[in-house]
Amino acid sequence: MINRLCIFGVGLMGGSLALALRRAGQVGEVVGCGRSRANLEEALSCGILDRYEQDPAQAVRGADMVLLAVPLGAMHSVCVAIRDHLAADAVLTDVGSAKGSVVEDVRAAFGTLPTQFVPGHPIAGTEKSGATAAFATLYEKRRVILTPLPETAPQALARVRMMWELTGAVVEETTVTHHDEVLAATSHLPHLLAFGLVDSLAQQGEREEIFRYAAGGFRDFTRIASSDPVMWRDICLANREAILQALAHFEADLHAIKQAVRNEDGHQLLACFQRAKVARDRFCDIVATSPEMGPE
Amino acid sequence: MINRLCIFGVGLMGGSLALALRRAGQVGEVVGCGRSRANLEEALSCGILDRYEQDPAQAVRGADMVLLAVPLGAMHSVCVAIRDHLAADAVLTDVGSAKGSVVEDVRAAFGTLPTQFVPGHPIAGTEKSGATAAFATLYEKRRVILTPLPETAPQALARVRMMWELTGAVVEETTVTHHDEVLAATSHLPHLLAFGLVDSLAQQGEREEIFRYAAGGFRDFTRIASSDPVMWRDICLANREAILQALAHFEADLHAIKQAVRNEDGHQLLACFQRAKVARDRFCDIVATSPEMGPE
Numbered sequence: 397m398i399n400r401l402c403i404f405g406v407g408l409m410g411g412s413l414a415l416a417l418r419r420a421g422q423v424g425e426v427v428g429c430g431r432s433r434a435n436l437e438e439a440l441s442c443g444i445l446d447r448y449e450q451d452p453a454q455a456v457r458g459a460d461m462v463l464l465a466v467p468l469g470a471m472h473s474v475c476v477a478i479r480d481h482l483a484a485d486a487v488l489t490d491v492g493s494a495k496g497s498v499v500e501d502v503r504a505a506f507g508t509l510p511t512q513f514v515p516g517h518p519i520a521g522t523e524k525s526g527a528t529a530a531f532a533t534l535y536e537k538r539r540v541i542l543t544p545l546p547e548t549a550p551q552a553l554a555r556v557r558m559m560w561e562l563t564g565a566v567v568e569e570t571t572v573t574h575h576d577e578v579l580a581a582t583s584h585l586p587h588l589l590a591f592g593l594v595d596s597l598a599q600q601g602e603r604e605e606i607f608r609y610a611a612g613g614f615r616d617f618t619r620i621a622s623s624d625p626v627m628w629r630d631i632c633l634a635n636r637e638a639i640l641q642a643l644a645h646f647e648a649d650l651h652a653i654k655q656a657v658r659n660e661d662g663h664q665l666l667a668c669f670q671r672a673k674v675a676r677d678r679f680c681d682i683v684a685t686s687p688e689m690g691p692e
Numbered sequence: 693m694i695n696r697l698c699i700f701g702v703g704l705m706g707g708s709l710a711l712a713l714r715r716a717g718q719v720g721e722v723v724g725c726g727r728s729r730a731n732l733e734e735a736l737s738c739g740i741l742d743r744y745e746q747d748p749a750q751a752v753r754g755a756d757m758v759l760l761a762v763p764l765g766a767m768h769s770v771c772v773a774i775r776d777h778l779a780a781d782a783v784l785t786d787v788g789s790a791k792g793s794v795v796e797d798v799r800a801a802f803g804t805l806p807t808q809f810v811p812g813h814p815i816a817g818t819e820k821s822g823a824t825a826a827f828a829t830l831y832e833k834r835r836v837i838l839t840p841l842p843e844t845a846p847q848a849l850a851r852v853r854m855m856w857e858l859t860g861a862v863v864e865e866t867t868v869t870h871h872d873e874v875l876a877a878t879s880h881l882p883h884l885l886a887f888g889l890v891d892s893l894a895q896q897g898e899r900e901e902i903f904r905y906a907a908g909g910f911r912d913f914t915r916i917a918s919s920d921p922v923m924w925r926d927i928c929l930a931n932r933e934a935i936l937q938a939l940a941h942f943e944a945d946l947h948a949i950k951q952a953v954r955n956e957d958g959h960q961l962l963a964c965f966q967r968a969k970v971a972r973d974r975f976c977d978i979v980a981t982s983p984e985m986g987p988e
Contacts, residue, residue: 469958519907539905581893582906586913588949589885591968596945597877598971607975609835610878611815613916617882620909621972625965632953632961643950647943649892653884654939657928662765665928669921672887675894676917679903 397422397558402459404429404452404474406439408521409491410465411530414444416563419532429455430466439527452477459483461559464490464498468630471498475505487552488513489559493579493627495543495572497634511549514556517541517575518565525624536564543572580638585646587628588639590621693718693854698755700725700748700770702735704817705787706761707826710740712859715828725751726762735823748773755779757855760786760794764926767794771801783848784809785855789875789923791839791868793930807845810852813837813871814861821920832860839868876934881942883924884935886917 398417403410406428417423428436428448436448449455456462456478466474471492482488488510492498495515503509520538522529540560544553557567570578597606632639656664694713699706702724713719724732724744732744745751752758752774762770767788778784784806788794791811799805816834818825836856840849853863866874893902928935952960 519905521907541905578902578905581896582902582910586889586910588953589889589946590913591965592946592949593882593885593942594968594972594975595964596942598967599945600877600941603971606874606878607971607978609815609837609874610975611817613817613919614878614882615976616912616915617886618972618975619912621965621968622976623909623969625962625969628965629958629962633956633958636953636956639953640950643946643953645896646889646892647946649895650885650888650939650943653888654936657884657932657935657939660929660932662925662929666921666925668891669887669917669924671894672890672917673919673921675903676890676914679890679906679914680911680918682903 397562398461399424400427400459400461401425402427402429402456402462403445404455404462404464405466405470406430406436406444406448406527407465408525408527408529408534409518410463411439411442411444411527412520412532412534413463413465413491413559413563415530415532416535417559418443420562422559422562427455427459435527439530442527442530444527444530453481456481456483456486460485460487461555462486462488464488464492467627468492468494468497468634469626472501472505475502479506482512486512487555489516489556491516491518492634493517493583493631494635494638495575496638499543499545499572509545509547511547512552513545514548514552515543515545515572516556516560517543517579518560520565525627533564535560538565540565540567541575542567542569543575544569545572576635576638577641580635580642581645584631584635584639585642587620587623588632588643589646590618591625591628594618594621693858694757695720696723696755696757697721698723698725698752698758699741700751700758700760700774701762701766702726702732702740702744702823703761704821704823704825704830705814706759707735707738707740707823708816708828708830709759709761709787709855709859711826711828712831713855714739716858718855718858723751723755731823735826738823738826740823740826749777752777752779752782756781756783757851758782758784760784760788763923764788764790764793764930765922768797768801771798775802778808782808783851785812785852787812787814788930789813789879789927790931790934791871792934795839795841795868805841805843807843808848809841810844810848811839811841811868812852812856813839813875814856816861821923829860831856834861836861836863837871838863838865839871840865841868872931872934873937876931876938877941880927880931880935881938883916883919884928884939885942886914887921887924890914890917 401423414426425446428445439445518540520534560567697719710722721742724741735741786794814836856863
C-alpha cells in the first residue's frame with residue numbers, strides 16, 4: 397500500500413504506526429528523520445526503520461507517504477525544509493494534538509495549502525515517549541480523527557484513511573475547529589488542571605507530607621501530569637484560543653461550586669455531583685460497549 | 693482483642709474492618725446498625741456481622757469498641773442516640789474523611805468531649821460502596837491517620853491504634869487541623885475538580901461527542917467523579933473552610949497558568965509542567981518504595 401514511508405519524529409506515535417504497517421505487510425521501506433541520532437539508532441535496532449537521514453530533503457526523497465510526528469512547535473520548520481523536495485505523488489499527513497496550528501504552519505511553509513495534505517490526530521498514546529516506547533498495537537480500536545480541508549484531494553484523504561485502518565484504528569472525520577474545541581475540553585484542559593494541581597501542591601511547604609498522605613484517587617487524577625512537558629507546552633500554545641475558552645467555561649462552573657460550598661448549599665452540591673456521576677458512569681458504558689474504544 | 697465491635701454504617705469501610713479483624717481472630721462479636729435493613733441483611737450473609745440492631749441504643753449495649761462509619765452528615769444524630777447507652781469501657785472512634793466536623797459533632801452530642809473518643813481516618817477506599825463491596829485486605833499497607841485530642845485517654849488511643857494495625861494498616865498521628873488541610877488539598881479538591889469538570893462537559897450541547905472523543909487520560913482523570921455524591925456533599929460541607937482555602941490557592945495558581953497561555957509564555961508553561969512532572973514522578977517513587985503504601 398505504501399512504498400516508502402518517511403517519518404519525521406520517530407517516537408511513540410510514528411514508531412507505532414511503522415510497526416503496525418509492517419505487521420500488516422503494507423509498507424515497503426520506512427525512512428526516519430529527527431534531531432536525536434541516538435533515538436534514530438534505537439528505532440533502527442528495534443525494527444521501526446530501514447534507514448534514517450538527518451537531512452529532511454534527503455529523507456523525503458521518493459517517499460509516497462510523509463508523516464509529521466514532531467512536536468507542534470517544530471511543524472513549520474520541517475515543512476519549510478521539505479517543501480521543495482516532496483515527490484509529486486507524496487501524501488503529507490501529521491499526528492498533531494491540535495489541528496488549527498498545523499494547518500496554518502503547513503499553509504505558511506508551502507505558501508498555499510497542498511492538496512495532498514491531510515491533517516490527522518490519533519487519539520492514542522501513553523505517558524511514555526521515544527522510539528523504544530513504540531508498539532504495533534497502539535492504534536488498535538483507537539479513534540483517528542482526520543480533519544480534511546476544502547483543498548484536500550479526495551484521493552489523498554482516502555490513502556491516509558486506509559493507512560490508519562490498516563493499524564486497526566477507527567477513522568472519523570470532523571472539522572479543524574470542532575476537533576480543537578472538543579480536544580481542548582476533554583484532553584488539554586484536564587492536562588492543565590493536573591499539571592497545575594501537582595505543581596501547586598509541590599510549591600507548598602509541607603509537600604513531602606502532602607504527597608505522603610495522598611491516596612489512590614490522587615494517583616489516578618494526576619497520572620497525566622507525568623506526560624511530556626515540552627509536548628504540552630506546544631499544545632497550549634498551538635490550541636491557545638480553544639483552551640482559554642474551555643478554561644473560562646470551567647472556571648465559571650467551578651466558581652458556582654465554590655459558591656455552593658461557601659453557602660453550605662448541600663442541594664446544589666449534591667445535584668452537581670450526581671449529574672457528574674451519571675455522566676461519568678455513562679461515559680464508561682460508552683467505552684465498554686463501543687468496539688472502537690475497548691477497555692484500556 | 694475486641695469482645696464486641698459495634699459498627700454504625702456497615703459499608704465498605706466498616707465492613708472491611710470487621711472482615712480484617714475476623715481474619716486476624718481478634719474480634720468476638722460484630723454488631724451492625726444502620727438505616728437500610730437490606731444492607732444489614734447483606735452484611736449478615738457475607739459474614740461481616742453476627743447480628744444487627746436498628747435501634748442505636750440496643751446496638752451499642754455491651755460493645756467495647758464502637759465505630760462510626762456513617763456519612764459525616766449523620767455523625768451528630770448517631771452520637772445523640774448512643775450517648776446514654778455506651779458501656780463504661782467503650783472506646784469510640786470513626787472513619788470520617790474530615791476530622792474537625794466529627795470532633796465538633798461528638799462534642800456537641802456528648803456535651804463534652806469523651807476521653808474515650810479517638811478520631812480516625814483510614815486513607816483507603818474504592819469507588820464502590822455498601823457492605824457487599826467490603827473485603828478483608830482493604831487496609832493492608834494503607835495509612836490510617838488518627839488525630840487524638842488533648843482530652844483523649846492514652847489507653848483509648850492505644851486500643852484504636854492496635855485495632856488498625858491488626859488490619860495491616862500503618863497508623864500515623866497528626867492534628868485535626870493539619871489532617872483537614874492536607875486532605876482538602878490532596879483529596880477533597882481533586883474530587884471537586886473532577887466532579888466539576890465532568891458536570892461542566894455534560895452540560896454542554898455536544899456531550900455525546902465530547903465523551904466519545906475523550907481518551908484514556910480523561911478516564912483516569914475523572915475516575916473519582918464516580919464516587920458517592922452524598923458522601924462528597926457531606927465532606928464539602930464538613931471541611932468547608934479548608935476546602936475553600938485549598939481551592940483559592942489552586943485558583944490563583946491556575947490563573948497564573950491561564951495568563952501564561954494567554955501571553956504565549958512558553959517558558960513559564962514549560963517550567964510549571966516540568967516541576968509538576970518531577971513532583972508526580974517522585975510521588976510515584978514514594979508510593980512504589982514505601983512499604984506502607986504499595987502499588988494499587
